[in-house]
Amino acid sequence: MQSALDHTLTALADPTRRAILQRLSSGEARVTDLAEPFAMSLNAVSKHIRMLERARLVQRRRMGREHFLSFNPKPLDEAAAWIETQRALWTARLDTLEALLQAEDRAAATARRKGGSRRKR
Amino acid sequence: MQSALDHTLTALADPTRRAILQRLSSGEARVTDLAEPFAMSLNAVSKHIRMLERARLVQRRRMGREHFLSFNPKPLDEAAAWIETQRALWTARLDTLEALLQAEDRAAATARRKGGSRRKR
DNA sequence: GCTATATTCAACTATATGGTTGAATTATAG
DNA sequence: CTATAATTCAACCATATAGTTGAATATAGC
Numbered sequence: 001m002q003s004a005l006d007h008t009l010t011a012l013a014d015p016t017r018r019a020i021l022q023r024l025s026s027g028e029a030r031v032t033d034l035a036e037p038f039a040m041s042l043n044a045v046s047k048h049i050r051m052l053e054r055a056r057l058v059q060r061r062r063m064g065r066e067h068f069l070s071f072n073p074k075p076l077d078e079a080a081a082w083i084e085t086q087r088a089l090w091t092a093r094l095d096t097l098e099a100l101l102q103a104e105d106r107a108a109a110t111a112r113r114k115g116g117s118r119r120k121r
Numbered sequence: 122m123q124s125a126l127d128h129t130l131t132a133l134a135d136p137t138r139r140a141i142l143q144r145l146s147s148g149e150a151r152v153t154d155l156a157e158p159f160a161m162s163l164n165a166v167s168k169h170i171r172m173l174e175r176a177r178l179v180q181r182r183r184m185g186r187e188h189f190l191s192f193n194p195k196p197l198d199e200a201a202a203w204i205e206t207q208r209a210l211w212t213a214r215l216d217t218l219e220a221l222l223q224a225e226d227r228a229a230a231t232a233r234r235k236g237g238s239r240r241k242r
Numbered sequence: 243g244c245t246a247t248a249t250t251c252a253a254c255t256a257t258a259t260g261g262t263t264g265a266a267t268t269a270t271a272g
Numbered sequence: 273c274t275a276t277a278a279t280t281c282a283a284c285c286a287t288a289t290a291g292t293t294g295a296a297t298a299t300a301g302c
Contacts, residue, residue: 009134013127014260018203025210032278044261046280051259065269065278073211076204082139083201089146090194135290152249165291167250172289186248186299 004056005082008075011055016040017048021057024071031067125177126203129196132176137161138169142178145192152188 002010011017020034035045049069052058056075061068123131132138141155156166170190173179177196182189 003136005139006134006136009130010259012203013130013134015124015127016260018126021207022210025207026214030278031280040260041262042279043263043281047260050280065267067279071207071211073208076208080201080204080208082133083197083204086142086146086192087194087197087201089143090192093147131289137290153247161290162292163249164251164293168290171250186297188249 004075005078007055008057008079011051011057012079014048014051016045017052020045020048020052021071024058024069025073028061028068028070031069034069125196126199128176129178129200132172132178133200135169135172137166138173141166141169141173142192145179145190146194149182149189149191152190155190 012021016038019037023029023034023037031046031049032042034049035042038045049058053060057072059070059072061070133142137159140158144150144155144158152167152170153163155170156163159166170179170181174181178193180191180193182191
């Protein structure tokens with residue numbers, strides 16, 4: 001079972017799809033317009049668009065025979081949040097480590113003042 | 122040919138791998154430790170770790186027969202930057218749209234003052 | 243040396259992706 | 273009505289992922 005985040009990140013993991021999103025962030029476009037820059041069949045691009053729709057990163061508006069695609073940035077929120085959480089956890093851990101090292105230093109200094117053994121470093 | 126960003130996002134697109142990273146952001150762990158919470162074979166987890174290594178999200182330190190894995194947040198920078206760029210482009214576009222609408226409003230108001238036709242809205 | 247532990251390697255299976263081509267669908271334009 | 277344009281559908285192929293099991297490798301502990 002695929003979560004929304006799985007779908008979002010899977011959709012973003014392909015360079016063609018990222019290029020499509022980039023193009024759409026400056027406005028609506030038709031399937032044919034989106035396919036034009038790529039050295040692949042229209043059908044291939046149509047499939048990429050379907051994956052972007054599965055991830056809700058793209059929405060479709062039909063006008064006669066033309067389908068207008070637009071960018072929906074909402075799913076990016078969850079992806080960005082996940083990444084930021086990891087970075088935060090990481091730096092939090094580093095901060096804890098540093099605090100521990102400093103506490104150790106202070107303890108060593110105290111011991112030294114009390115006439116303990118020589119500190120290395 | 123897969124770019125670094127492709128590898129990063131592909132690695133992040135799987136829930137097992139995200140859980141592994143989450144675990145590692147609180148410190149080093151061995152392969153067996155990482156595998157323990159999952160209802161899958163050790164081998165399967167070993168493969169996931171290889172994908173995380175391919176994306177450079179994880180580093181390996183061998184100590185005898187044990188392999189200690191650690192989290193490397195660097196590749197997340199590019200991923201976060203890409204996402205933020207899209208959000209920025211999107212809001213930039215909305216701002217431009219809004220500015221255009223306001224300019225239109227001002228023009229309409231001026232026209233009204235000069236005795237033009239009724240504004241529809 | 244022998245045995246248990248930690249891990250990868252190899253081979254295999256099933257499903258998902260990423261692409262192709264050709265036909266079907268639907269709407270616009272003469 | 274007919275030709276053309278914009279799309280999708282369907283079938284197919286190659287490769288990548290996600291998992292399995294069983295064997296190989298290397299190290300640790302006795």
